[in-house]
Amino acid sequence: MIFVAVGTQFPFDRLIENMDQWAADYDQEVIAQIANGEYVPQNMQWQRFLDAEKYNKNIKEAAVFVSHAGMGNIISARNHNTPIIVMNRQFSLGEHRNDHQADGVKWMAELSGVYAAPTQAELYTLLGDTNALQVSSPKENKKLDQLVGFLDDYIRTGKID
Amino acid sequence: MTKKTKILAISSPGGHWIQLNKICNKLEKQFDVVYATPGAQYKSSAKKGRRKIYAITDVSADSKLNLIPVIFQLLYILIRERPNTIISTGTAPGVMAVLLCKFLPIKTIWVDSIANVNVLSRSGRMVKKHANLVVTQWEALSDNKTIVYRGSVL
Numbered sequence: 001m002i003f004v005a006v007g008t009q010f011p012f013d014r015l016i017e018n019m020d021q022w023a024a025d026y027d028q029e030v031i032a033q034i035a036n037g038e039y040v041p042q043n044m045q046w047q048r049f050l051d052a053e054k055y056n057k058n059i060k061e062a063a064v065f066v067s068h069a070g071m072g073n074i075i076s077a078r079n080h081n082t083p084i085i086v087m088n089r090q091f092s093l094g095e096h097r098n099d100h101q102a103d104g105v106k107w108m109a110e111l112s113g114v115y116a117a118p119t120q121a122e123l124y125t126l127l128g129d130t131n132a133l134q135v136s137s138p139k140e141n142k143k144l145d146q147l148v149g150f151l152d153d154y155i156r157t158g159k160i161d
Numbered sequence: 162m163t164k165k166t167k168i169l170a171i172s173s174p175g176g177h178w179i180q181l182n183k184i185c186n187k188l189e190k191q192f193d194v195v196y197a198t199p200g201a202q203y204k205s206s207a208k209k210g211r212r213k214i215y216a217i218t219d220v221s222a223d224s225k226l227n228l229i230p231v232i233f234q235l236l237y238i239l240i241r242e243r244p245n246t247i248i249s250t251g252t253a254p255g256v257m258a259v260l261l262c263k264f265l266p267i268k269t270i271w272v273d274s275i276a277n278v279n280v281l282s283r284s285g286r287m288v289k290k291h292a293n294l295v296v297t298q299w300e301a302l303s304d305n306k307t308i309v310y311r312g313s314v315l
Contacts, residue, residue, distance in 0.1 A: 071176040071276075074315065075183070107278040107299075111315055146312030147296070148187040151270065154294055155166060155192065155246050158268060160309060 002127075003062035004032035007070050008049060011037035012095060015087045018120045019066060020044055022127060031058055056080070064130050066123070069105050074114055078141070083133035085115045085126050112137045165193040169244040171235075173252045174199050174219070177274060180250045183314040184272065188248075195242050197235070197254065220253045231257055239265065250274055252284040259288045270294045275313055277302075 004019045006012035016034050023030040023043040030044035033055065040046075050058070059065050059073075060080040067073040069088040077084035088105045089095035109116035113136035117123035126133065153161060168188060172181040178198055185194050196212060199219035217234045220227040235258050246268040249255025259269045271292040273285040278299050281289065289295055295308050303310035 071179050075179065078315070107276055110278065140315070143312040144183060144187070144314055147272075147298075147314065148184055148312075150311035151184065151248070151272075151296075152188065152191055154270065155168065155188075155268070158293075160294065 001029045001031060001058075001062050002064050002066060002130075003058040004030060004044070004066045005050075005055070005058075005073060006033065006035050006037070006068045007073070008035055010089070010096075011035050012068050012087075012089055013037045013039040014093065014095065014120075015066070015068060016041060016046075018087075018123055022124060026127075031062075064127070064133060066127075069108060069116075074108060074111070078113060078136045081135045083113050083115065083130075083135055085117050085123065085133075087117050087123060090118075112140050165191070166246070167193045167195065167242060167244045169197060169238065169242055169247045169258070170194055170249070171197040171217075171247060171255050171258050172250045173254060176276060177251045177255075180272070180275060180314045181248075184248070184250070195238075195244070197238055197258075199254070217254055220257075228253070228257060232261065235261055239267070246270060248272065251282055256284045256287050259292045263291050268293050270296070272296045273298065273302075273308075275299075275315060281308065 006015055016032060016037050017039050019030060019032060020041040020043050032041055032044050032046040033050050034046050034048055059076050059082055062082050065077045065082045065084045067084055067086050069086040074084055086105055086108055105116040105118060108114045113134055115126050117126055170181050170185045172178050188194055196214040197217050199217055215238050218227050218230045220231050231254055244267060247258050247262055248270040249258060250272045251274050262269045269292040271285060271288050273282050275298040281302060297303050297308050297310050298313035300310045302308060
């Protein structure tokens with residue numbers, strides 16, 4: 001199953017439409033959370049909003065999670081060991097108030113288990129070989145402990161080791 | 162029992178708040194952490210009832226007039242809570258807090274957002290000379306003196 005989600009604050013019709021067209025051509029189960037989008041999917045299951053439990057269950061069970069470029073979804077995908085493809089809203093297409101998500105995908109794509117697809121072509125290429133998509137490496141999962149350990153020491157001692 | 166060291170954690174909503182939570186969820190095991198963030202969205206991330214979260218006015222560096230209430234809100238929180246340390250992941254409210262604490266006996270930690278890969282964030286550059294500790298989440302941005310790298314939230 002492929003799970004698609006665009007967040008709850010804004011619609012993201014381009015991503016939903018891209019995924020709906022993809023679902024028409026491939027025999028795969030696709031479930032989408034579409035928020036207040038105008039585009040109504042024809043080829044995949046969809047809901048506007050999902051409760052947290054169902055949402056997390058979908059991320060966990062998905063072979064791939066296709067998402068808007070939201071940090072919360074990246075964290076959830078990593079927690080559930082699911083590879084994630086992120087598409088960013090673009091200011092030039094009227095999808096966002098400013099272009100800050102454009103920088104957003106640059107850093108996201110540096111993380112293991114996270115794939116950036118700014119365009120439909122890049123999205124379809126990644127979906128074409130989902131077996132090649134990897135989950136985040138255990139090494140990266142240690143970075144948070146490293147950072148917090150350092151901050152903890154600094155708060156206690158006021159010194160940088 | 163000795164009193165736990167108190168930390169005030171402060172950030173803007175969205176990704177900054179998510180990063181602050183990733184760090185502070187762990188710091189809460191050792192320290193007494195209180196929070197300040199613009200009100201509307203914190204309810205979803207906070208573990209209800211257990212955390213002390215002060216709502217502050219939502220500001221960006223572009224809305225300079227709003228900075229004035231935030232200064233008073235922060236002063237109120239600092240006087241009331243008397244934290245030993247403040248920590249911020251950005252943006253404008255964190256800058257204000259760092260600048261205020263410069264005149265107070267409070268340690269200041271700036272953790273620059275992970276979204277800033279190529280250059281320190283605009284707010285990070287504003288506090289660079291004022292915070293006691295400035296941390297980047299990307300090794301390439303560290304000079305190991307004024308800006309240090311020791312891991313990241315992701």
